[in-house]
Amino acid sequence: MIFLKSNFTFLAGKWPSLASYGNKAEEYLDTDSNTCLMKLGLFAESIVRLMFMLDRIPEPQEDNTHANRIKILQRKGLLTKDIDDILYKIRISRNDAVHDGYESTEVAENLLEFAYKLGIWFMQTYSDCMLIVIQLPKANEVKLAKG
Numbered sequence: 001m002i003f004l005k006s007n008f009t010f011l012a013g014k015w016p017s018l019a020s021y022g023n024k025a026e027e028y029l030d031t032d033s034n035t036c037l038m039k040l041g042l043f044a045e046s047i048v049r050l051m052f053m054l055d056r057i058p059e060p061q062e063d064n065t066h067a068n069r070i071k072i073l074q075r076k077g078l079l080t081k082d083i084d085d086i087l088y089k090i091r092i093s094r095n096d097a098v099h100d101g102y103e104s105t106e107v108a109e110n111l112l113e114f115a116y117k118l119g120i121w122f123m124q125t126y127s128d129c130m131l132i133v134i135q136l137p138k139a140n141e142v143k144l145a146k147g
Contacts, residue, residue: 005023006019006022006023006026007022007026007112007116008021008022008023008026008115008116008119009023010119010120010123011119011122011123014123014127015046015050015122017046018043018046018047018050018119018122021039021040021042021043021046022039022043022115022116022119024039025037025039025040025043025108025112025115026112028108029105029108029109029112030105032103033103033104033105033107033108034097034101034102034103035097036108036112037093037094037096037097037102037103037107037108037111038094038097038098040090040093040094040108040111040112040115041090041091041093041094041095041097041098042094043090043115043118043119044066044086044087044090044091044094044115044118045066045091047087047118047119047122048066048069048070048073048087049069050122050126051073051078051122051126052069052073054126055076055078057072057073057076060072066091067091070084070087070088070091080121082117083118083121086114086115086117086118087118089111089114090111090114090115090118093107093108093111
């Protein structure tokens with residue numbers, strides 16, 4: 001049996017809110033995939049807002065939406081195609097979850113893996129920490145420690 005607090009624990013030192021959103025998304029995966037998708041949306045949106053702050057980019061005065069903030073980062077060359085795709089997939093699924101009540105454990109599990117990759121990219125890009133990447137355990141292999 002593997003005991004992990006969360007696959008997102010590596011973010012807790014510098015960005016505890018990101019670690020918390022990732023952890024909560026994992027917790028909800030099998031019991032409430034709709035909430036899992038919402039937490040993943042919060043995770044991705046928080047990363048985008050942190051990028052604005054860390055890169056000292058003023059948020060737009062008009063059309064200050066998550067979608068527009070992603071476009072701004074893309075135009076500034078701060079997002080690779082892969083990261084832009086991840087942000088897009090999470091944003092669309094989160095919108096579906098919030099506005100249409102969409103839920104899918106399969107989609108949520110795939111997006112958890114994307115969010116993990118997004119978190120690794122963010123840590124490697126915006127931290128001076130050296131991060132050793134290990135294989136992400138599947139949700140059914142992870143036993144969350146309580147406490």
